[in-house]
Amino acid sequence: MYYFDIQYIIRNLPLLLKGLVLTVEVSLATIVLSSLLALSLVFLRISKNKLLSGTMYYYIQAARNTPTLIKIYMAYFGLPTIGIMFDPVIAGLTALVFDHTAYIIEIYRGGIESISKGQIEAAEGVGFRHWQVIRLVILPQAFRHALPSLANHFILCVKDSSLLSIIAVMELTMVGNLMMEKSGNSYEVFAITALIYLVIISTMCLLFRFWEKEIKFNF
Amino acid sequence: MQTMLIMFLHLIKASSVTICYSVFIIAIATALGTILAIVNFSGSKPIKLIILVFIFMIRGIPILVHLFISFYVFPLLGLKLPAVLIALFGLSIVISAYISEVIRGAIESIPRGQTDAYKGIGMTYWLGMRKVILPQAFRYALPPLISWWVNSVKATSLVSVLALRELTLAGKEMATYSLKPLPVFAMVLLIYFAITFPLARWGESLERKYTYLH
Numbered sequence: 068m069y070y071f072d073i074q075y076i077i078r079n080l081p082l083l084l085k086g087l088v089l090t091v092e093v094s095l096a097t098i099v100l101s102s103l104l105a106l107s108l109v110f111l112r113i114s115k116n117k118l119l120s121g122t123m124y125y126y127i128q129a130a131r132n133t134p135t136l137i138k139i140y141m142a143y144f145g146l147p148t149i150g151i152m153f154d155p156v157i158a159g160l161t162a163l164v165f166d167h168t169a170y171i172i173e174i175y176r177g178g179i180e181s182i183s184k185g186q187i188e189a190a191e192g193v194g195f196r197h198w199q200v201i202r203l204v205i206l207p208q209a210f211r212h213a214l215p216s217l218a219n220h221f222i223l224c225v226k227d228s229s230l231l232s233i234i235a236v237m238e239l240t241m242v243g244n245l246m247m248e249k250s251g252n253s254y255e256v257f258a259i260t261a262l263i264y265l266v267i268i269s270t271m272c273l274l275f276r277f278w279e280k281e282i283k284f285n286f
Numbered sequence: 287m288q289t290m291l292i293m294f295l296h297l298i299k300a301s302s303v304t305i306c307y308s309v310f311i312i313a314i315a316t317a318l319g320t321i322l323a324i325v326n327f328s329g330s331k332p333i334k335l336i337i338l339v340f341i342f343m344i345r346g347i348p349i350l351v352h353l354f355i356s357f358y359v360f361p362l363l364g365l366k367l368p369a370v371l372i373a374l375f376g377l378s379i380v381i382s383a384y385i386s387e388v389i390r391g392a393i394e395s396i397p398r399g400q401t402d403a404y405k406g407i408g409m410t411y412w413l414g415m416r417k418v419i420l421p422q423a424f425r426y427a428l429p430p431l432i433s434w435w436v437n438s439v440k441a442t443s444l445v446s447v448l449a450l451r452e453l454t455l456a457g458k459e460m461a462t463y464s465l466k467p468l469p470v471f472a473m474v475l476l477i478y479f480a481i482t483f484p485l486a487r488w489g490e491s492l493e494r495k496y497t498y499l500h
Contacts, residue, residue, distance in 0.1 A: 128479075132440075133482070134454065137454060137475055141475075225348075229350045240351055257355045261351060268347075
């Protein structure tokens with residue numbers, strides 16, 4: 068433990084980089100897919116129809132209050148029994164998108180409901196139609212209100228991508244476990260894995276803080 | 287149908303372990319988090335820096351990696367605990383970092399007037415914190431705290447990767463053994479939902495109550 072083996076890390080750098088690339092791909096795919104899906108589903112959540120908003124409410128509660136690990140197992144072990152064959156990455160991605168869409172629907176809903184009714188009445192008074200009001204007045208402002216919570220949640224998406232290691236997806240955590248089992252020096256392996264995750268997440272934090280400052284409301 | 291019922295009862299037995307682990311993690315994480323928050327709020331600059339670095343390192347790493355780090359590195363440091371305690375203490379420390387941020391935010395949201403009031407009466411710092419600030423802060427902190435309690439219950443499912451017996455591992459074993467993964471995992475999800483949904487509803491009702499109070 069007192070002798071930190073840098074040569075070991077340098078020798079295994081290509082493997083770590085491959086894991087890093089897959090982690091970044093999975094995280095980006097989760098973020099993009101669940102943001103887009105949530106954008107279409109949030110209108111069901113805020114609709115006046117009790118059936119639609121109730122269904123979405125229970126979907127969101129079910130997704131938020133159950134562990135993501137079980138959903139990943141379900142997608143990987145359970146879906147092939149009803150005929151949907153995925154490779155592990157896509158199965159894990161399905162489970163993660165199912166989970167994160169629920170959180171992002173709530174974040175969007177918070178952003179949309181924080182806009183005062185006066186804006187909507189003004190827009191309708193000017194003559195915008197329903198979808199024009201949503202597209203030109205509500206969504207840009209809701210996005211600015213929701214950006215801090217969204218940034219926080221995207222960082223959670225990156226951290227949840229490490230859960231895919233349980234179904235043997237070769238992302239960073241799985242690569243770390245493999246290196247650890249093959250060579251046995253846990254100290255270096257987990258130091259470099261933790262360092263890479265810290266670098267990714269700090270970079271994201273800084274970028275989002277810069278973006279928030281750019282588009283902040285200046286009253 | 288018979289086998290389904292037997293499997294369900296087996297899962298209920300496994301869920302008692304999950305509830306034990308969750309209560310342990312919630313208790314220790316809340317206690318540690320409160321202590322960290324108070325020390326962070328009223329500490330000197332170096333102490334605040336150390337706690338900031340600590341929380342930064344915990345928030346920047348996935349919880350699974352934290353579990354592996356504590357599992358492989360604790361014995362190297364000389365702490366020879368059984369695997370259960372290593373996993374539970376590791377999780378408690380991680381969640382206490384998040385909880386300390388919640389409680390620190392609540393303490394900092396108490397208006398300055400309260401601090402001036404208790405100083406004016408003549409209370410010392412610790413008496414004022416104990417009798418004036420902390421009860422009010424705790425009421426503000428309760429909804430996010432409850433959501434972190436729900437997250438603690440979800441985090442107990444992560445210890446299954448360290449081969450500790452609880453609901454997730456029991457469900458996975460039963461699903462792969464009985465060749466009926468979908469019904470078994472659906473039952474596991476139902477049991478987790480039954481454990482966490484009352485907590486989540488309580489948190490939501492508290493949040494609604496405090497929003498309408500002002």
